[in-house]
Amino acid sequence: MSPERPRDPRGSFPRPGAPRREPPRAPRRADPPPSRDPRPRDEAPLEQADVEGRPLFGRNPVLELLRAGSRRVEEIAIVSEGRGPALHDLLNLARRQGVKISFRTRDQLTAMAGDPHHQGVVARVAGASYSSLEDLLTVPAGRGEVPFFLALDQVQDPRNLGAVLRSAEVTGVHGVILPKHHAVGLTGAAAKSAMGAAELVAVARETNLVQALEELKKEGVWIVGAVPTGGKVPWEMDLTGPLCLVLGGEGEGLRPLVARSCDFLTSLPMRGRLGSLNVSAAAAVLCYEVLRQRGRGEKT
Numbered sequence: 001m002s003p004e005r006p007r008d009p010r011g012s013f014p015r016p017g018a019p020r021r022e023p024p025r026a027p028r029r030a031d032p033p034p035s036r037d038p039r040p041r042d043e044a045p046l047e048q049a050d051v052e053g054r055p056l057f058g059r060n061p062v063l064e065l066l067r068a069g070s071r072r073v074e075e076i077a078i079v080s081e082g083r084g085p086a087l088h089d090l091l092n093l094a095r096r097q098g099v100k101i102s103f104r105t106r107d108q109l110t111a112m113a114g115d116p117h118h119q120g121v122v123a124r125v126a127g128a129s130y131s132s133l134e135d136l137l138t139v140p141a142g143r144g145e146v147p148f149f150l151a152l153d154q155v156q157d158p159r160n161l162g163a164v165l166r167s168a169e170v171t172g173v174h175g176v177i178l179p180k181h182h183a184v185g186l187t188g189a190a191a192k193s194a195m196g197a198a199e200l201v202a203v204a205r206e207t208n209l210v211q212a213l214e215e216l217k218k219e220g221v222w223i224v225g226a227v228p229t230g231g232k233v234p235w236e237m238d239l240t241g242p243l244c245l246v247l248g249g250e251g252e253g254l255r256p257l258v259a260r261s262c263d264f265l266t267s268l269p270m271r272g273r274l275g276s277l278n279v280s281a282a283a284a285v286l287c288y289e290v291l292r293q294r295g296r297g298e299k300t
Contacts, residue, residue, distance in 0.1 A: 056125050056191050057109075057118035059086050064196025066093045071125045071199075075100040079109055079120035090121065115189065130186070131202040133212055136175030137219055139202060143174070147221055147242040148290060151177040153209060153258050154249035155279055158184045162193020163280035164247075169197035171287035176201055179209045183249070210261045216244050217263075225254050225262035226286060228276045234266045234289045245286050247279050 056062055063086065065071060076094050078087065080103045094101055104112070104122075112122045140147040150173050155161055161184050168176055184190060185205060191198040206212040213223050221242040225231075246262060248254035253276075259265065268277060268285060277285070 055113050055122050056188050057113040057115065057122045058192045058195070059090060059119045059121050060195045061191050061198070062121050062123045063090045063093070064199045065123065065125065065191075066090065066097060066099070068199035069097075071129055073097070073099045074124040075102060077102045077104045077109055077112060077122045077124075079104065079106055087121070113188070115192075117192070130205045131175065133177070133204045133206060133215060136177070136202050136204050137216075139174040145172070145174070146240070146294070147219075147244075148173050148294075149175050149177065149216065149221065149244040150283065150287070151209060151213065151244055151246045152179075152183065152249070152279070153246060153254050154179060154183045154252070155247075156182070156184050156249055158187045158190035159193045160250065160278065160280045161186075162190040162195075162198070164283045165190070165194040165197040165201050165203075167280065167284040167287050169194075169201045171291045173201060173287060176203045177209065177212055177244075178203060178205050180205045180207045210257055213244065213246070213258070213261050222264070223262045224264050224266055225259050226282055227254060227259060227265050227267055229267050231265035231267035233269055234286055235293075237264065237266060239290045239293045243290065245283070245290070247283055247286075250279060 056065060062076065065073065073094070076090070076099055078091070078101065091101065106120070109118050109120065109122050110116045112118075112124075136149065137147070150164070150168050152161070152164065155164070155178075161178075165176060178185065186198055186203060204212070217223060219242075221244050223244050223246060224237070224239070225246040226248070246254065246258060248258070254262075266286070268282060270276070276282075
């Protein structure tokens with residue numbers, strides 16, 4: 001990632017757990033310029049966003065929830081006139097698991113979901129379950145893979161979080177780290193946008209994001225922060241070793257303290273008039289660049 005980067009003779013990065021030599025630190029930076037993200041922020045109080053029993057809705061999210069078995073499903077409500085193979089598979093799986101099934105009108109489902117875009121399926125489930133940071137660190141070892149994590153700094157739109165989780169799942173990210181405060185969590189809207197990925201990717205929620213990044217460093221993971229300008233382009237960096245990408249939230253980007261905690265900074269080149277990408281689009285580009293460099297793009 002840097003001409004002066006310390007290298008292990010057996011690879012581009014020091015081994016996890018090996019004594020860590022201090023790399024060049026990211027310079028002290030002023031607040032990044034505001035993003036021109038056109039999406040509105042989620043107006044709901046963030047600390048109340050993942051209450052117990054919050055409904056999950058949408059055919060794919062509910063189907064993946066049943067397949068994963070990650071949360072207890074109390075009831076699945078289906079639109080009375082619902083048909084189709086996907087719905088047939090969902091109902092069969094729910095019956096095998098002994099989940100209560102009820103049939104409702106579309107208006108009743110909208111009232112249950114709090115959203116008209118429920119695709120005729122609403123599930124009452126136990127509250128979202130988060131992993132610990134320690135749990136995330138065990139995932140790559142269990143798969144025999146080089147660690148690849150993603151951290152989000154105060155992302156507040158649940159649709160952005162859902163889209164990031166979907167990109168993370170398809171590119172092999174081992175876990176996503178969220179701040180506990182001033183950031184959206186695993187809400188029903190985020191799960192709907194994630195299209196089932198919220199049940200497949202481990203998510204940790206940490207009180208202090210900077211401290212969590214320092215813990216990753218102790219395990220030999222290198223921290224790369226995404227900033228609008230001033231960083232190296234990602235395809236000129238070595239992203240093949242133990243890695244955590246850090247992306248900032250809508251509007252403010254990375255907070256200065258988080259940016260200073262990163263070992264390196266990266267910026268995506270912009271050729272148009274806009275100054276930045278939506279956080280979910282930037283996450284997709286960066287995750288696929290990691291996948292490309294690691295040569296794991298053979299599954300098509």
